[in-house]
Amino acid sequence: ALELIDRSLKRGYRPGIVLMDAGYGNNTNFLKGLESRRLKYLGAVAKNRKIWLNQSGENWQKIRLDEYAKSLPEEDFTSVSLNSNKPKTLWVATGTAELSRLQGERTFAIVMNASSYADATEIDYFITNEDSEKVTAEWVVNTYSGRNWVEVFYREAKGWLGWRECQARGLKSLQRHLILVFCAYTFILWHKLTGGLRRKWANQPLETFVDALEAFRTAMSFRFVAWLNENRDLFAAHKARFGLVWA
Incomplete structure (x- = not known):
């Protein structure tokens, strides 16, 4: 992950904030790597992650995040409306604490339904090194919701573009397959956003990726049938090379 981030930084792409699931948020070395690169992050952490709370003065208490959440009264939680595909209300509480092997306090958030x-x-439990004054309940919910877009990409690439259907085992073959899927995804998405497919191949809005993909498939089917009608002999000869008959 740090290698990919370094590649992005070398290309001049510096993210405003890095979003990550608990697989990375629980990795203290990864968090330290982000901070050494002066990057802000918001990541999920496990409920059994232990933090140090400064109760009063020099009285520090070590406690699990879920135990800390249980101890909070309802008035410590702020309701936030998330406007997504399925709007919902979440309740968020934030606080500062220290974490083993990280210098200084970080802001933690508990988000419940x-x-x-x-x-x-x-x-869900989160950690961030963003300035505590900026970390409000609304900021946590709205910022982390941006990470959902990578899940949308996975669903569309795997479910509709055959990303997981590759049967190759060689590294170069796998890389070629992935690159073709990325190109196809970008092509379909670009046409969806610019209205290219809508202008010629649809008389209704193409609101979703699947709608745009279906319009693209319609265009390809139309062009193939048109080509086939003019090149029947060529296509039959092609099939004959494999011992097949084009009826």
Whole structure:
């Protein structure tokens, strides 16, 4: 992950903030690597992650994040409306604490789908090195929601463009397959955003990636049928090379 980030930095792409799941948020070495590159981050962490709370003066308490969340009263949580494909309300509490092997305090956030810990069925925990004054409940929810777009890409690339269907085993073959999928994804998305497919191949809005893909498939089918009608003998000869008959 740090190698990919370094490549981006060398190309002049410096992210405003790095978003990550708990697989990276729990990795202290990774967090230190981001901070050494002067990058801000917001990442999920495991519920059993232990933090140090400064109760009063020099009285520090070591506690798990989920235990800390249980101890918070309902009035410490702020409701936030998330406007996504399925709008929902979340409750967020933030606080500062120290983490082993990291110097100074970091801001933590608990995000739940209910106003109380006992009633919540989904609870997420986050850590960030952003300035604590900036880390509000709204900031946490709206900022981390940006990470969902990579999941949208995975769903569309795997489900509609055959990213996971490759049967090759060689590294170069796998890389070629991935590059072709990325190119196809970019091509479809570009036409969806610019209206290219809509202008010629649809009489309705192409609101989703799947809609745009279906319009593209229609265009390819039309062009293939048109070519086939003019090149029947050529196509039959091509099939004959494999011992097949084009009926």
